[in-house]
Amino acid sequence: MAYVSVPLYKRTIPQRYGLVGLRCKKCGWINFPPKGVCKNCKESLDFEKVKLSGKGTIYSYTVISAAAAPPEFSKQEKYGGTYVVALVDLDEGPRIVAQLTDCKPGEVKIGMRVKAVLRRIYEDEGVIRYGFKFKPQEEDLNG
Amino acid sequence: MESKVAVVGAGQSKYGESVDKSVKELFLDAYIELINSVDNGLEPREINAVYIGSLGSGGFQLGNLSALMAEYVGLPGVHAVRIENACSSSGFAFIEACLAIMSGMYDVVIAGGVEKMRDVSSLKAKYWLGVSGDTEYERLAGMTFAGLYAIMANRHMHDYGTTREQLSMVAVKNHKNAFLNPKAQFQNKITLEKAMNSPMVAYPLNLFDCCPTTDGASAVLLCKAEIAKKFTDSPVYVAGFGTGTDYLALHDRETITSLKAAVLAAREAYKKAGIKPKDVDVAEVHDCFTIAEIIAYEDLGFCERGEGGKFIEEGLSSMEGEIPVNLSGGLKAKGHPIGATGTGQVYEIFNQLRKTVQKPARQVKDAEIGLTHNVGGSGGTAAVTVFKV
Numbered sequence: 001m002a003y004v005s006v007p008l009y010k011r012t013i014p015q016r017y018g019l020v021g022l023r024c025k026k027c028g029w030i031n032f033p034p035k036g037v038c039k040n041c042k043e044s045l046d047f048e049k050v051k052l053s054g055k056g057t058i059y060s061y062t063v064i065s066a067a068a069a070p071p072e073f074s075k076q077e078k079y080g081g082t083y084v085v086a087l088v089d090l091d092e093g094p095r096i097v098a099q100l101t102d103c104k105p106g107e108v109k110i111g112m113r114v115k116a117v118l119r120r121i122y123e124d125e126g127v128i129r130y131g132f133k134f135k136p137q138e139e140d141l142n143g
Numbered sequence: 144m145e146s147k148v149a150v151v152g153a154g155q156s157k158y159g160e161s162v163d164k165s166v167k168e169l170f171l172d173a174y175i176e177l178i179n180s181v182d183n184g185l186e187p188r189e190i191n192a193v194y195i196g197s198l199g200s201g202g203f204q205l206g207n208l209s210a211l212m213a214e215y216v217g218l219p220g221v222h223a224v225r226i227e228n229a230c231s232s233s234g235f236a237f238i239e240a241c242l243a244i245m246s247g248m249y250d251v252v253i254a255g256g257v258e259k260m261r262d263v264s265s266l267k268a269k270y271w272l273g274v275s276g277d278t279e280y281e282r283l284a285g286m287t288f289a290g291l292y293a294i295m296a297n298r299h300m301h302d303y304g305t306t307r308e309q310l311s312m313v314a315v316k317n318h319k320n321a322f323l324n325p326k327a328q329f330q331n332k333i334t335l336e337k338a339m340n341s342p343m344v345a346y347p348l349n350l351f352d353c354c355p356t357t358d359g360a361s362a363v364l365l366c367k368a369e370i371a372k373k374f375t376d377s378p379v380y381v382a383g384f385g386t387g388t389d390y391l392a393l394h395d396r397e398t399i400t401s402l403k404a405a406v407l408a409a410r411e412a413y414k415k416a417g418i419k420p421k422d423v424d425v426a427e428v429h430d431c432f433t434i435a436e437i438i439a440y441e442d443l444g445f446c447e448r449g450e451g452g453k454f455i456e457e458g459l460s461s462m463e464g465e466i467p468v469n470l471s472g473g474l475k476a477k478g479h480p481i482g483a484t485g486t487g488q489v490y491e492i493f494n495q496l497r498k499t500v501q502k503p504a505r506q507v508k509d510a511e512i513g514l515t516h517n518v519g520g521s522g523g524t525a526a527v528t529v530f531k532v
Binding site: 003004008009012033039059060061062063064065068069070071073076083085086087094095096097098099105110121129131 | 266270278279280281282283284285286287289290293294295297298301342343344345346347348392393394395399
């Protein structure tokens with residue numbers, strides 16, 4: 001099943017809590033999430049860790065309707081209704097998928113500036129899964 | 144490419160909710176029709192191998208499924224293998240069958256597919272339908288399958304001006320076609336208004352933009368081209384095929400408004416068949432969501448990049464159009480029994496090219512070249528095959 005076990009989740013904590021990517025020492029490409037072999041040069045396995053800023057721009061998004069969420073998200077949906085999942089282009093290059101938070105679905109636009117924040121994702125098997133979501137950057141709210 | 148493989152028989156169960164039939168019995172339905180469709184008859188002992196596409200049928204018999212299907216229809220002992228490439232499982236099973244024949248190892252082979260999605264609760268079905276995308280990131284972001292295609296659709300609309308109305312037009316066309324298909328899950332026409340006003344599932348896709356969950360099975364008989372006439376006077380030849388793969392997660396891909404796996408597969412299939420996209424007379428494409436059919440027009444070269452919305456709007460993929468697409472009703476209305484879909488598409492093209500579809504009103508006129516386009520997951524895998532008579 002499409003099931004994220006506790007060990008599988010635990011192995012990815014550096015990415016989930018700290019947005020840690022792998023910079024290829026050969027071509028400089030930042031791989032996030034990590035790949036076995038560099039995604040760009042497809043040759044090197046030699047990486048150094050790099051912490052990403054979490055700032056980025058919405059490339060595309062969808063609004064998951066009530067009752068259409070995966071079962072592990074049904075509690076969130078029960079309390080919050082619909083939620084937004086977006087593809088975000090991080091300023092350092094990588095594109096990543098995550099939920100949006102602290103904004104209404106109707107306010108979301110392609111091209112909107114966002115910033116990663118640590119949030120509770122869901123609880124399963126008695127273990128809370130934390131991870132990043134994105135919220136609108138302040139300047140956008142003011143402007 | 145000189146055709147080395149021919150299709151000489153095909154069968155398909157009724158698609159839909161089959162409360163009374165197990166996955167074995169659905170496969171038997173397809174197998175019996177396949178045997179009866181061989182004009183000059185087939186002795187079951189002539190069958191050398193069976194390739195079965197399946198995602199997992201909701202967890203029923205995950206192991207040794209192909210041997211189970213073979214023994215149930217009276218073929219114990221045969222070489223049997225299950226192929227799993229998500230929704231393109233039997234599209235790939237078909238190609239593995241071609242390769243087995245082309246290698247010289249086997250002369251007569253069955254490629255088929257089975258899936259039973261409606262025995263499990265909708266909660267369990269949601270678990271199962273989410274298994275073919277990226278689990279670690281997409282799933283942990285609360286992404287759904289409709290959500291993945293929705294996020295593609297949203298960007299396609301942003302970049303090319305594709306409209307929600309054009310998406311709904313795909314659903315209207317495919318329901319209209321399925322109305323004439325006795326084996327389709329939904330044999331009802333719908334209006335554009337009804338399609339556009341159905342409940343939202345994942346913006347911008349609503350309920351009528353999504354294919355249903357379906358029980359079903361399909362199977363086709365392939366043989367070495369040299370011996371095809373032994374079985375029938377009107378074989379359908381495999382002119383060329385191609386496959387492609389891509390990153391599973393959308394965030395890893397070069398683009399989300401095109402499925403690169405399908406582009407690679409189509410390019411290879413056209414090259415091997417020695418044809419151009421406009422030479423295709425009839426096509427069955429993977430419309431798991433309406434946006435997927437619009438992207439398929441572009442990926443297959445039926446129109447320019449970004450023009451897929453206009454292609455449906457101008458009626459170019461309708462029964463009377465330039466390239467009729469999904470005359471069976473497609474995944475949207477014929478139904479999408481995941482593992483069975485690929486060879487189910489071959490079943491339709493086989494009958495269209497031989498002029499043997501069940502209702503003459505659905506029969507395309509003067510078609511010589513047919514194409515199937517079968518995509519796995521959100522585009523992690525794709526198989527394209529070109530057929531000719």
